[in-house]
Amino acid sequence: MNQDTTKLSRRNFFKAGTVLASGVAIASALTPYDGLLFAAESPGAKGKWYGIGIDINKCIGCGKCANACKQENNVPKDPFYFRSWVEQYTIKNDGSILVESPSGGVNGFTQSVPDNEIYKSFFVPKMCNHCAKSPCTQVCPVGATFETEEGIVLVDEKYCIGCRYCVQACPYGCRYIHPEKGTADKCTLCFHRLKHGLQPACFEICPTEARIFGDLNDPGSKLNYFLKNHNCMVVKPHLNTGSKLFYNALSPEVR
């Protein structure tokens, strides 16, 4: 019985195997594996390719960006829905790390650790990284979230089924479910303002100009000048998300 089911002789097996292997080799030579493409490289290399720069040295933690984002985008006022927020990191002399974000920093910060216990302290404004290979887009089962040609990750509110898979997938915690709409909501880089030639609200409002917004494809843009003159780093680079949010003076404690 077993002899009848297989008619593959040793010669034929090797023949078929060689054809298959050479086929795979030719196909991979024609379209090389691009898993190692770096973040700032745009796929089209023409048109706009937006990126974000944040200078932690300049941030004074006023929380105006978080406040402006809530007002511009009608984000619910509850202190746990944020598209953009600020965290205060305090590293104490004993090595322990304290991360605070009282209602996202919308109303500013008050120092909770006395000066003599602090080793160092700094503010980290956080928002959507607009990843070039965003995990949230990859996991959406219905195609309700996508990356535009300009490198902005958007949500299709009419198509979203509210399954919360993207909220789980985002390694930066930048998505939430809108309590009224029941759909996923996130930073759109103020897409409605960009179309009128304006900056996103949080960049427009930053009093110390710690936030820099620009086109990564334009060598003369403010952002490229910032990236050239500072040692910038993205958060969680080991995840290879292609993050386009670059921090100057980013401490390794930031997660």
Next chain:
Amino acid sequence: MSDNSLNKQNMPQHIKRLISVFAIFIVLFLVMRQVLKPSSFGKLGHFRADAIYENTLKPMHYTIADSCTKCHKSVRAEKDKGFHKRLKCEVCHGPGLKHSLFAEQFKGKELPDSLKLYKPGERKDCGVCHQKNAARIKIQFDTINTTMVHQIDLAEHNPPDLKANEPANCIDCHNPHQP
């Protein structure tokens, strides 16, 4: 086990029926997909291309600094001399697009109260940036004037007299446009 049952020429009746049921389901799926799929889906990728346009339709609330100075010229001139010259008006006063659009459309008319912007001046308003905080003291090495934010300990600096019920707001002594 006889080999006849697997012979194609002698396909059993139940397999034939199963194939026809599958064919009906596949055709039904293709028809339904054609009807239910939005027309712009898949045009630019695995998403509805119309959603890009729909995202641009959201209302704006923040305007740009230039629209404030159309009316408030003297404040701008005052502010340009002080340390707050690089601050935009909306940093302290809040979003003002509706305010400026109303002023532009109905020139000379009285603004309704709902469109009047916030006038900060209390201790907590200024303290958002100027309250002493260990994370706010920055070492400057490239540019000097950009981020030097004056640090005040609000508990020590002219504390409000609670007995006399005097608020001791910051604007009682300081002009916020020219601090």
